[in-house]
Amino acid sequence: MMMPERDSASVRMENYGRELQDQIEAMQVEFNNKLNVYQQRHAEWSASILEMRQRELQELQVRIQEFQQTAQEDFQRMQQVLLRPVIDRANNAIEAVGKREGFIYIFDISSGSIPFFNTEHSVDVLPLVRQELNIPASARPAGR
Numbered sequence: 001m002m003m004p005e006r007d008s009a010s011v012r013m014e015n016y017g018r019e020l021q022d023q024i025e026a027m028q029v030e031f032n033n034k035l036n037v038y039q040q041r042h043a044e045w046s047a048s049i050l051e052m053r054q055r056e057l058q059e060l061q062v063r064i065q066e067f068q069q070t071a072q073e074d075f076q077r078m079q080q081v082l083l084r085p086v087i088d089r090a091n092n093a094i095e096a097v098g099k100r101e102g103f104i105y106i107f108d109i110s111s112g113s114i115p116f117f118n119t120e121h122s123v124d125v126l127p128l129v130r131q132e133l134n135i136p137a138s139a140r141p142a143g144r
Contacts, residue, residue: 002135002140002141003086012078017075020075023071024064024068027067028064030060031061031064034053034060038054090129097129101123101125106125
């Protein structure tokens with residue numbers, strides 16, 4: 001969370017997310033406009049025009065749903081691509097600290113996946129990893 005590369009990755013993800021959201025909103029506006037026209041004029045249309053307009057609305061709704069699904073998958077892929085180097089760099093620093101300091105295990109207690117550890121026999125390696133990554137002790141996670 002404190003690594004500068006994460007901030008730039010977060011900004012890129014936010015921008016990409018906004019682009020996707022803008023596209024979804026534009027498609028929704030198109031759908032709403034066509035729906036309004038349909039609701040206002042359906043009584044004056046012939047059966048064939050009415051059927052065509054209904055099909056058009058249904059197809060547009062399906063496209064919106066498909067795009068939302070694809071956009072979500074694309075965003076998750078982008079997130080993985082952008083964060084992978086940050087995670088790899090952090091893991092490499094943790095590994096370097098572990099080897100240098102002779103640790104057997106290093107647990108990430110921020111994930112909450114440790115059912116028990118004895119604090120008297122534990123060492124918080126965050127300061128050592130920060131040092132390895134050249135992150136000052138005063139640095140705080142983005143957004144905090």
